[in-house]
Amino acid sequence: MASDLELSLFEQELVEVRELPEASRWLLERDGSVSLGLLVTMYPSGSPEEFYLARIRWTNLFEPASLKFLRLDTGADDDPTAWPKCKGFRPSSLDACVSWTAEGHALHPDWRNSPKTAFKTRDKPVEFALLTLQYELDVCYDGRGHR
Amino acid sequence: MNTEIQSAEKAKHEFLVLHVRYLGAHRPFVDDGAPRTETLAELKPRVLEFFKLTEGGGQHGGKIYTFAHAGKSLTDLSTTLGHVAEGSHELKLDLVEQFEQG
Numbered sequence: 454m455a456s457d458l459e460l461s462l463f464e465q466e467l468v469e470v471r472e473l474p475e476a477s478r479w480l481l482e483r484d485g486s487v488s489l490g491l492l493v494t495m496y497p498s499g500s501p502e503e504f505y506l507a508r509i510r511w512t513n514l515f516e517p518a519s520l521k522f523l524r525l526d527t528g529a530d531d532d533p534t535a536w537p538k539c540k541g542f543r544p545s546s547l548d549a550c551v552s553w554t555a556e557g558h559a560l561h562p563d564w565r566n567s568p569k570t571a572f573k574t575r576d577k578p579v580e581f582a583l584l585t586l587q588y589e590l591d592v593c594y595d596g597r598g599h600r
Numbered sequence: 601m602n603t604e605i606q607s608a609e610k611a612k613h614e615f616l617v618l619h620v621r622y623l624g625a626h627r628p629f630v631d632d633g634a635p636r637t638e639t640l641a642e643l644k645p646r647v648l649e650f651f652k653l654t655e656g657g658g659q660h661g662g663k664i665y666t667f668a669h670a671g672k673s674l675t676d677l678s679t680t681l682g683h684v685a686e687g688s689h690e691l692k693l694d695l696v697e698q699f700e701q702g
Contacts (some may be wrong), residue, residue, distance in 0.1 A: 541629075541699070552697075552699035553699075568654070569656050570662060573697075575623075576624060577624045578622055578624060581623050581624025582624075582625045584624070584694070585696070585697075591672070592668065592671070
């Protein structure tokens, strides 16, 4: 269960991230089914017609977030075609094996053991997750996943 | 034009106001007098030191840091700040963490 500090910071950040220049490209809403979660629709700058609905959830706001992509029409979270292909993203496995996601660290528990690979807690975890995901889409995007 | 104005004009053309945002950090790196001739390679150690970051790989991979501008990664570290800023007196960069798996 999220602490009061986490909930307070999350609420504050939800307001602040909407003021970011990048937020003009997002459809951002709270994921009401969990304490610390959001849903955001984004697109790669090079493919503005390709929309992706990301679900970002934290069990602990100061740890890596869980990242999943959902179908825009149904909200289903089990469709590889809802995923963008980016560095470390694995649409066929429905996960992103990168150092800033919970899924990446679940696959590589050894990453915690070295400062070179451990997750560095951020002052603004929500901003970090959103901007990092947007960066991945803008810079590393390589098309849509397939079944 | 008097000497003071000439000096101010010269400084304006030789230096720029640099902001580097490290994603998720409270405070940005700010340099009000960054030389336009400074390369990204020269800038990088200053910025990593400010954010207390260490770059490096290893057997299990490691973190690398890349500058980005306007949603584009700046991979050529010989590029100067003036080139990235074009004619602008202000430059805003992002410092992005990436992970290279070993």
